[in-house]
Amino acid sequence: MDRNPMFCYQCEQTAGGKGCTKMGVCGKTPEIANLQDLLLHQAKGISCYCVDLIEKGETIEKEIVSFVENSLFTTLTNVNFDAEVHVEMLKKSQQIKKDLRNRVSGDKSYPDQATYNLSDTKEEMLEDSIKAGIMYDKDLNEDVRSLRQTIIFGLKGVSAYAHQARALKYEDDQVDNFYFRALEAVTNGNLSVEELIQMTMRTGDMSVAVMKLLDDANTTKYMHPTPHKVNVNIQKGPFIIVSGHDLRDLEMLLEQTEGKGINIYTHGEMLPSHGYPELNKYSHLVGNYGGAWQDQQKEFDGIPGCMLMTTNCLMRPRETYKDRIFTTSVVGWDGVEYIPADKDGYKDFSKIIDKALELGGFQSSEKPKEILVGFGHNATLSHASEIISAVKSGDLRHFFLIGGCDGARPGRNYYTDLAKMVPKDCIILTLACGKYRFNKLQFGEVAGLPRLLDVGQCNDAYSAVRIATALADAFDTDVNGLPLSIVLSWYEQKAVADLLALLSLGVKGIFLGPSLPAFISPNVLQYLVDTFNLRPISTPEEDLKTCLQQSV
Ligand code: SF4
Ligand code: SF3
Numbered sequence: 001m002d003r004n005p006m007f008c009y010q011c012e013q014t015a016g017g018k019g020c021t022k023m024g025v026c027g028k029t030p031e032i033a034n035l036q037d038l039l040l041h042q043a044k045g046i047s048c049y050c051v052d053l054i055e056k057g058e059t060i061e062k063e064i065v066s067f068v069e070n071s072l073f074t075t076l077t078n079v080n081f082d083a084e085v086h087v088e089m090l091k092k093s094q095q096i097k098k099d100l101r102n103r104v105s106g107d108k109s110y111p112d113q114a115t116y117n118l119s120d121t122k123e124e125m126l127e128d129s130i131k132a133g134i135m136y137d138k139d140l141n142e143d144v145r146s147l148r149q150t151i152i153f154g155l156k157g158v159s160a161y162a163h164q165a166r167a168l169k170y171e172d173d174q175v176d177n178f179y180f181r182a183l184e185a186v187t188n189g190n191l192s193v194e195e196l197i198q199m200t201m202r203t204g205d206m207s208v209a210v211m212k213l214l215d216d217a218n219t220t221k222y223m224h225p226t227p228h229k230v231n232v233n234i235q236k237g238p239f240i241i242v243s244g245h246d247l248r249d250l251e252m253l254l255e256q257t258e259g260k261g262i263n264i265y266t267h268g269e270m271l272p273s274h275g276y277p278e279l280n281k282y283s284h285l286v287g288n289y290g291g292a293w294q295d296q297q298k299e300f301d302g303i304p305g306c307m308l309m310t311t312n313c314l315m316r317p318r319e320t321y322k323d324r325i326f327t328t329s330v331v332g333w334d335g336v337e338y339i340p341a342d343k344d345g346y347k348d349f350s351k352i353i354d355k356a357l358e359l360g361g362f363q364s365s366e367k368p369k370e371i372l373v374g375f376g377h378n379a380t381l382s383h384a385s386e387i388i389s390a391v392k393s394g395d396l397r398h399f400f401l402i403g404g405c406d407g408a409r410p411g412r413n414y415y416t417d418l419a420k421m422v423p424k425d426c427i428i429l430t431l432a433c434g435k436y437r438f439n440k441l442q443f444g445e446v447a448g449l450p451r452l453l454d455v456g457q458c459n460d461a462y463s464a465v466r467i468a469t470a471l472a473d474a475f476d477t478d479v480n481g482l483p484l485s486i487v488l489s490w491y492e493q494k495a496v497a498d499l500l501a502l503l504s505l506g507v508k509g510i511f512l513g514p515s516l517p518a519f520i521s522p523n524v525l526q527y528l529v530d531t532f533n534l535r536p537i538s539t540p541e542e543d544l545k546t547c548l549q550q551s552v
Pocket of ligand 1: 008009010011012013015020023024026027028077078
């Protein structure tokens, strides 16, 4: 075929910092990448029809919302690598489009994303996908392309959070309708750069809304997290390791493994679940296994137990554990066992349970080593008066929020070095999987509080915002007036949603690294620098100095 076999630049590890064109650094093949382009093309087409219907006062069925949400989430980095799943979703998208076409009036002209009809075979779909590629329109203004892609990537992050909330039966109509509005907007050639910037900020608003929704869902269902010690070493016996973000999946597995002699370990972004009273009440939730996502191939290699991947980040499973890793929800890998949900969302985990028992588990226990989690907004703000007086007395100088994704590329030692360099009279708040760079180090205490406070998963950026706004109120200032520095690490698109959320709240001076997104054009970057004082990270020493210049 006379074209680049694929083009994807949605994550931080994209080839050469520009784009994956032959094969994804993540393991995504050109076939999957192109099917994903076409799936998004279809989601945009569906959205064009939905926006019209919404404007006519019609309500879009949640089944369609879920389909578009799943399409966005499926195409997020490290989620789904199964071609058949994509083909099935494409077929469903065509059915949805057909039904919607019958509901809109026939006299309006729609963009190609809407009028395109899916071909019958996978080979033809792959041919068609050329025109769905990000770089297909060579003449497109680079700032327009950059903003369109920023919106789509932010939307992917939003879809992951909304999907998680929906599993707990929480939904927000405003967010649901926004999928359609935003996806329609990125097909609309008449929108100016300014209008696209507005839509980008609106994506940030929706990211705040969906993180709040998920916080409500998690804290209502599992109660507010409280400080809880977690063993990070292994224990004797059969086990299942649960990775990803979805607390409902973990809960169902805990229920089904109770009394069966199986130890459950959290992995990656599942670590904060130990803080939730309704999850840590299960005594067989014994600890946390391993480091961040990029260590999984080495850490899962040949271990005598099972792994369950509930969201992102899945890497190519090695043959040494391909028979014992399971996926669920939108996650998939060709040839890896998938656990489906029934129509009520219930999942039968007996296959993974039987396999874990058959494998026998670890032969002996290691000496326990504990770390502390559970500092969501409720727990942290229960210490608000101590924090405020410590700041006033000068015992507590500055807060650092060092959070975001971890990743495999070099340059991420910056975050470890920075955390280690933070002076002893400062507190570090952390969230998402980037914390694995330093969460097993000893930070001690300041003003009677641990110096390292684990706020939670990436979606708990909302919790960090709640903490910051409450402190800002107490000091009669705004978040930008606090002695607080935010140092973000990004890898995939949830971090894009988090960043847009913070920007939409007017947070300024965020440090972003380890590198800048390839999809941000020079002009868009300049806009972000001028408007939000967004700063690429430099060296830990330099950035620390800049941070500590701020005070109340
Ligand atoms: Fe490349 Fe990242 Fe896209 Fe994978 S998700 S193909 S690594 S840019
Ligand atoms: Fe990590 Fe994937 Fe982003 Fe939820 S699990 S933060 S990288």
